[in-house]
Amino acid sequence: MTAAAASPVFSSAPAAPSASDVPESAVSRWAVGLMSGTSLDGVDAALIHSDGRTVRAFGPARTCPYPPELREAVRAILGERGGEEAIAAVERTLTDIHAEAVEDLLAAAGLTARQVAVVGFHGQTINHRPQERHTRQIGDGARLAARLGCPVVYDFRTADVKAGGQGAPLVPVYHQALCAGQDHAGQDAPGVTAVLNIGGVANVTVLAAGQAPLAFDTGPGNALLDDWALRHTGVAVDRDGALARQGQVDAAALGRLMAHPYFSRRPPKSLDRDDFAALARCVDGLSAADGAATLAAFTVEACATARDWMPQAPARWLVCGGGRHNPTLMAALRQRLAVPVEPVESRGWDGDALEAQAFAFLALRHLDGLPQTFPETTGCPAPMTGGRLALP
Numbered sequence: 001m002t003a004a005a006a007s008p009v010f011s012s013a014p015a016a017p018s019a020s021d022v023p024e025s026a027v028s029r030w031a032v033g034l035m036s037g038t039s040l041d042g043v044d045a046a047l048i049h050s051d052g053r054t055v056r057a058f059g060p061a062r063t064c065p066y067p068p069e070l071r072e073a074v075r076a077i078l079g080e081r082g083g084e085e086a087i088a089a090v091e092r093t094l095t096d097i098h099a100e101a102v103e104d105l106l107a108a109a110g111l112t113a114r115q116v117a118v119v120g121f122h123g124q125t126i127n128h129r130p131q132e133r134h135t136r137q138i139g140d141g142a143r144l145a146a147r148l149g150c151p152v153v154y155d156f157r158t159a160d161v162k163a164g165g166q167g168a169p170l171v172p173v174y175h176q177a178l179c180a181g182q183d184h185a186g187q188d189a190p191g192v193t194a195v196l197n198i199g200g201v202a203n204v205t206v207l208a209a210g211q212a213p214l215a216f217d218t219g220p221g222n223a224l225l226d227d228w229a230l231r232h233t234g235v236a237v238d239r240d241g242a243l244a245r246q247g248q249v250d251a252a253a254l255g256r257l258m259a260h261p262y263f264s265r266r267p268p269k270s271l272d273r274d275d276f277a278a279l280a281r282c283v284d285g286l287s288a289a290d291g292a293a294t295l296a297a298f299t300v301e302a303c304a305t306a307r308d309w310m311p312q313a314p315a316r317w318l319v320c321g322g323g324r325h326n327p328t329l330m331a332a333l334r335q336r337l338a339v340p341v342e343p344v345e346s347r348g349w350d351g352d353a354l355e356a357q358a359f360a361f362l363a364l365r366h367l368d369g370l371p372q373t374f375p376e377t378t379g380c381p382a383p384m385t386g387g388r389l390a391l392p
């Protein structure tokens with residue numbers, strides 16, 4: 001464990017969204033978070049000790065990769081294709097893999113399920129159409145709760161989407177809590193901090209003193225690059241950006257990609273994994289290296305354009321998610337954004353575990369009826385809580 005529960009990591013953190021919301025009874029407890037993101041690479045599991053307002057300690061974290069056949073099975077039902085029977089079969093397998101991830105994590109932490117207040121189970125997004133008030137994350141909360149013997153909060157996005165919100169991003173309230181726990185004095189110049197997650201899709205949280213966090217999906221993250229690499233190299237990742245580094249950006253193709261109407265849409269806004277997949281066929285005629293360079297530049301350019309929707313350009317970008325492991329992408333971001341672009345490890349956070357931790361935090365907020373989404377993060381009409389509770 002990176003810190004003991006008795007020695008708060010963020011003892012000075014004001015509450016999210018505000019210190020006055022903390023009731024006397026707020027108790028910090030262990031919670032597990034589970035995230036299986038749009039990269040379809042596996043399940044991230046993480047433990048935090050928190051009261052859902054501040055984070056007292058980080059526990060260990062784990063990634064449990066999907067076996068190749070599960071990855072293919074998930075791909076086959078994206079968009080809710082394949083029929084309900086096929087979806088139910090994938091959901092069962094996926095839920096059991098999540099259970100194994102929790103069991104491994106608890107064994108590593110030396111905790112039992114009874115010592116965990118709640119598990120936050122995001123599940124796998126297989127369709128996200130907020131404009132049609134529909135989003136679907138598969139994952140059987142009741143099955144997981146019964147197997148683990150502890151409460152599980154799941155289906156985090158539906159309530160927000162039904163209320164007219166985007167149902168994403170959900171992590172901003174956790175970004176806010178982490179940033180509030182940091183003493184920026186003497187460390188940073190004043191100004192706006194952007195927390196950028198480069199997963200399959202990329203999303204940003206903009207944190208400015210005295211203002212509600214603003215958040216939205218910026219555009220593609222790694223998913224287009226992963227799919228391109230799979231087609232051209234047989235491996236679903238451009239490992240360390242090696243392919244993109246050898247290529248040249250095709251300016252005409254990049255122009256076509258950036259002409260997608262998503263970029264002129266005002267936030268709140270969110271994306272599904274494959275929303276740019278059809279348009280990205282415009283790089284098909286390029287060499288493997290040039291295509292990778294152009295798709296990497298697309299991710300970067302989308303982040304640069306995201307600044308148009310921010311009240312102030314960020315003074316620094318803190319990057320989490322798998323994209324920060326890609327040095328070609330990080331170098332291009334630094335050059336394009338022209339301000340410090342750092343992995344979140346510069347703040348002592350774990351950029352691979354952060355999203356999973358966030359679902360532990362969100363589950364704790366569910367238990368206390370605290371809001372998870374806000375008009376400035378998802379466009380919901382008023383701050384609201386979400387998720388469904390399954391008891392063992």
Ligand SMILES: Nc1ncnc2c1ncn2[C@@H]1O[C@H](COP(=O)(O)OP(=O)(O)OP(=O)(O)O)[C@@H](O)[C@H]1O
Nearest residue numbers: 037038039199200201222239240321322323325326
């Ligand atoms: N060494 C590396 N070089 C290049 N890319 C990498 C490297 N390590 C991880 N990645 C990228 O990170 C991706 C995984 O990122 P992450 O786990 O943050 O995504 P996710 O959580 O599934 O997505 P999302 O946040 O959209 O839900 C991989 O698919 C890969 O593209």
Ligand SMILES: CC(=O)N[C@H]1[C@@H]2OC[C@@H](O2)[C@@H](O)[C@@H]1O[C@H](C)C(=O)O
Nearest residue numbers: 038125128168169170171199201203
């Ligand atoms: C519908 C859905 O699953 N969206 C994911 C996806 O992956 C990144 C980006 O798009 C983000 O908005 C969201 O996940 C993170 C965890 C979020 O809700 O904050």
